[in-house]
Amino acid sequence: MTILLEAKNLSKQYRLSHGQTLRAVSDVSLVVHRGEALALVGESGCGKSTLGRTLIGLGAPSSGDVFFEGERISGLSDRALRRWRPRMQMVFQDSSSTFNPRRTIGETLAEPMRIHGRTGIAERIAALLEQVGLSSSVLSRYPHEFSGGQRQRLNIARALMLGPDLLVADEPTSALDVSVQAQIVNLLRELRNSLGVACVFISHDLAVVRQMADRIAVMYLGRIVEEGDVLAVLQAPAHPYTRALLNAVPRPDRPLPPPLKGDVPSPIHPPQGCAFHTRCPLAQPRCAQERPEPHRIVEGRTVACHYPLL
Amino acid sequence: MGADALLKLHHLHLELPDGTALLEDVSLTVRRGDALGVVGESGSGKSLTAMSVMGLLPGLKASGSIGFEARELLGMKDREWRRLRGAGMAMIFQDPMTAFLPVRSIGAQIDEQIRLHERVSRREARARTVALLGRMGVPDPEAAAKRYPHQLSGGLRQRAMIAMALSCGPALLIADEPTTALDVTVQAQILTLLCEIRDSGAGVMLITHDMGVVAQTCTHVAVVYSGLVVEQGPVAAVMARPLHPYTQALLEAIPPLDGPRPDALPSIPGRPPAPDARPEGCVFAPRCRFVRPDCAVRPALREPEEGRRVACVLYDA
Ligand SMILES: Nc1ncnc2c1ncn2[C@@H]1O[C@H](COP(=O)(O)OP(=O)(O)OP(=O)(O)O)[C@@H](O)[C@H]1O
Ligand SMILES: Nc1ncnc2c1ncn2[C@@H]1O[C@H](COP(=O)(O)OP(=O)(O)O)[C@@H](O)[C@H]1O
Ligand code: SF4
Ligand code: SF4
Ligand SMILES: [Mg+2]
Numbered sequence: 001m002t003i004l005l006e007a008k009n010l011s012k013q014y015r016l017s018h019g020q021t022l023r024a025v026s027d028v029s030l031v032v033h034r035g036e037a038l039a040l041v042g043e044s045g046c047g048k049s050t051l052g053r054t055l056i057g058l059g060a061p062s063s064g065d066v067f068f069e070g071e072r073i074s075g076l077s078d079r080a081l082r083r084w085r086p087r088m089q090m091v092f093q094d095s096s097s098t099f100n101p102r103r104t105i106g107e108t109l110a111e112p113m114r115i116h117g118r119t120g121i122a123e124r125i126a127a128l129l130e131q132v133g134l135s136s137s138v139l140s141r142y143p144h145e146f147s148g149g150q151r152q153r154l155n156i157a158r159a160l161m162l163g164p165d166l167l168v169a170d171e172p173t174s175a176l177d178v179s180v181q182a183q184i185v186n187l188l189r190e191l192r193n194s195l196g197v198a199c200v201f202i203s204h205d206l207a208v209v210r211q212m213a214d215r216i217a218v219m220y221l222g223r224i225v226e227e228g229d230v231l232a233v234l235q236a237p238a239h240p241y242t243r244a245l246l247n248a249v250p251r252p253d254r255p256l257p258p259p260l261k262g263d264v265p266s267p268i269h270p271p272q273g274c275a276f277h278t279r280c281p282l283a284q285p286r287c288a289q290e291r292p293e294p295h296r297i298v299e300g301r302t303v304a305c306h307y308p309l310l
Numbered sequence: 311m312g313a314d315a316l317l318k319l320h321h322l323h324l325e326l327p328d329g330t331a332l333l334e335d336v337s338l339t340v341r342r343g344d345a346l347g348v349v350g351e352s353g354s355g356k357s358l359t360a361m362s363v364m365g366l367l368p369g370l371k372a373s374g375s376i377g378f379e380a381r382e383l384l385g386m387k388d389r390e391w392r393r394l395r396g397a398g399m400a401m402i403f404q405d406p407m408t409a410f411l412p413v414r415s416i417g418a419q420i421d422e423q424i425r426l427h428e429r430v431s432r433r434e435a436r437a438r439t440v441a442l443l444g445r446m447g448v449p450d451p452e453a454a455a456k457r458y459p460h461q462l463s464g465g466l467r468q469r470a471m472i473a474m475a476l477s478c479g480p481a482l483l484i485a486d487e488p489t490t491a492l493d494v495t496v497q498a499q500i501l502t503l504l505c506e507i508r509d510s511g512a513g514v515m516l517i518t519h520d521m522g523v524v525a526q527t528c529t530h531v532a533v534v535y536s537g538l539v540v541e542q543g544p545v546a547a548v549m550a551r552p553l554h555p556y557t558q559a560l561l562e563a564i565p566p567l568d569g570p571r572p573d574a575l576p577s578i579p580g581r582p583p584a585p586d587a588r589p590e591g592c593v594f595a596p597r598c599r600f601v602r603p604d605c606a607v608r609p610a611l612r613e614p615e616e617g618r619r620v621a622c623v624l625y626d627a
């Protein structure tokens with residue numbers, strides 16, 4: 001498989017008003033292969049969205065590099081990035097706020113192609129509407145006339161207008177009801193198969209991730225703590241946090257397990273050593289002192305834990 | 311229903327002044343020591359059902375019946391309803407910031423709630439507040455009581471709101487999506503707490519759109535679709551063998567967490583009708599895979615099996 005995008009030791013810090021620093025993403029390295037779907041999962045605030053945006057050049061990293069098809073795209077000026085923009089597109093969770101309420105759907109869909117000086121706009125729109133399962137009668141209508149599920153279809157169509165190689169989808173189904181969520185998950189899978197577009201799929205829902213992704217990267221307080229094949233990781237998690245996250249998913253077919261203690265610590269003052277040690281049921285004295293580095297435990301599985309479960 | 315029925319809604323119907331029915335026909339029962347999960351998609355009428363029980367819907371016309379501890383609540387005066395809220399029934403919401411004033415400590419607000427219903431000194435009220443926060447699993451409850459709402463994490467705020475709701479020992483606790491805004495690991499903590507409250511003998515009505523949450527927290531479930539209860543029964547039975555085609559479709563649409571991964575998830579085509587555009591017959595008919603001619607007449611909620619109710623022609627004898 002060829003590597004499409006690669007991040008090396010990527011960090012992103014936000015400077016807060018009181019001179020404090022918030023470490024949203026710390027020392028993340030990952031690759032996305034051509035046509036593959038990589039899921040980023042974790043609890044709110046763990047840095048998924050920040051990482052997703054940084055990967056495609058929406059905001060510069062504080063340190064580290066991003067390569068697209070082997071060329072460094074981090075640290076480029078907006079002008080220099082322009083050439084890469086059509087290749088990487090983003091889909092957000094709240095589809096209502098990403099549409100201009102005063103523009104028709106037709107105008108909104110045409111915009112990316114117009115900005116990049118493309119021709120054949122009408123044909124492209126017609127083809128994409130068909131692919132996302134909408135009729136061309138939507139073109140003269142306004143965003144508020146659509147349901148959440150329909151708006152998400154339009155959002156996906158817009159992101160695909162320029163024929164990107166990589167789609168970063170940030171919680172694309174989280175605001176939807178289950179029945180509509182299933183429609184959108186199916187659509188995204190179909191599009192990946194038919195267009196071969198790679199996808200970084202950000203979600204906190206492990207069941208949706210399992211359905212959508214090839215590989216999974218689990219984040220905790222800005223770091224990737226486990227990474228591997230999605231079915232293998234969810235079948236047998238190696239990191240105690242992955243297991244806790246999996247156990248906490250409410251399922252119709254099993255009782256409520258004993259919950260994990262406490263809250264996620266603040267990313268302004270992350271714990272020393274392993275960031276998970278304040279909540280980890282398996283923590284040992286060493287965990288509070290020494291940070292576990294990601295290491296490969298079996299083929300295709302990387303874990304940052306001193307005492308992995310595998 | 312049994313003598314221990316705490317809350318019984320019978321053909322509850324709620325409409326706007328223009329005659330649009332927001333709730334068509336909601337019938338359900340909550341018993342003491344039981345937790346009833348009310349599930350349905352966004353806009354199906356879950357919150358409206360809860361607000362009707364709490365008497366918090368001025369301006370909407372309600373008919374049918376809301377029986378609570380052998381009293382009829384519909385038609386009751388505001389003053390009587392206010393007395394009932396707190397000691398009789400209490401409600402918690404998705405966003406705890408709506409339950410607390412931002413400018414006062416959470417302890418002061420819980421103290422006040424206690425003193426509104428009972429003649430106790432400030433000291434006694436605070437002692438009860440601290441004990442309650444402790445029982446809700448708030449670490450260092452004395453210090454936490456002095457904090458302002460925005461100084462607490464989402465999970466702690468939710469615990470504080472539950473403490474406030476329980477401060478006057480209500481017989482019925484209504485929780486409207488109490489964990490939707492929380493992370494799964496914190497959600498699991500709050501659900502565990504709700505199970506304890508249920509086991510202590512209170513009746514719980516838990517509103518959610520998550521079948522997994524219902525399965526793990528509730529004893530019974532009522533499925534709402536477009537302003538109607540379409541199925542109701544014990545959780546284990548409904549999960550194992552859902553009767554209504556909508557309940558079946560809802561359960562099938564949840565992606566599996568183990569076993570083989572399907573190429574496509576079974577999804578329900580279309581979306582629920584708006585309240586002013588409900589079909590005349592079965593409200594689920596436009597999306598139902600079993601639809602047949604007699605679905606054109608709205609099916610009533612029947613009891614084809616002991617303890618299980620369903621509104622669908624497939625079960626009309
Ligand atoms: N005060 C109101 N005036 C008019 N329509 C209303 C009012 N409150 C609710 N509705 C409508 O009534 C229906 C049911 O609303 P309700 O808030 O009970 O849904 P819900 O099941 O709680 O949904 P959600 O899962 O999104 O919270 C919706 O169509 C809603 O738009
Ligand atoms: N523009 C910003 N300024 C300051 N802090 C931010 C900003 N964006 C995100 N953060 C913080 O960075 C952390 C990671 O945020 P985010 O990437 O949005 O997490 P996630 O998507 O996993 O919920 C959080 O603590 C968040 O509050
Ligand atoms: S390093 Fe220690 S604290 Fe961290 S996850 Fe592993 S066992 Fe738990
Ligand atoms: S009454 Fe008819 S349309 Fe309605 S759920 Fe039953 S079979 Fe489907
Ligand atoms: Mg996010």
Ligand SMILES: [Mg+2]
Nearest residue numbers: 356357358486
């Ligand atoms: Mg609601």
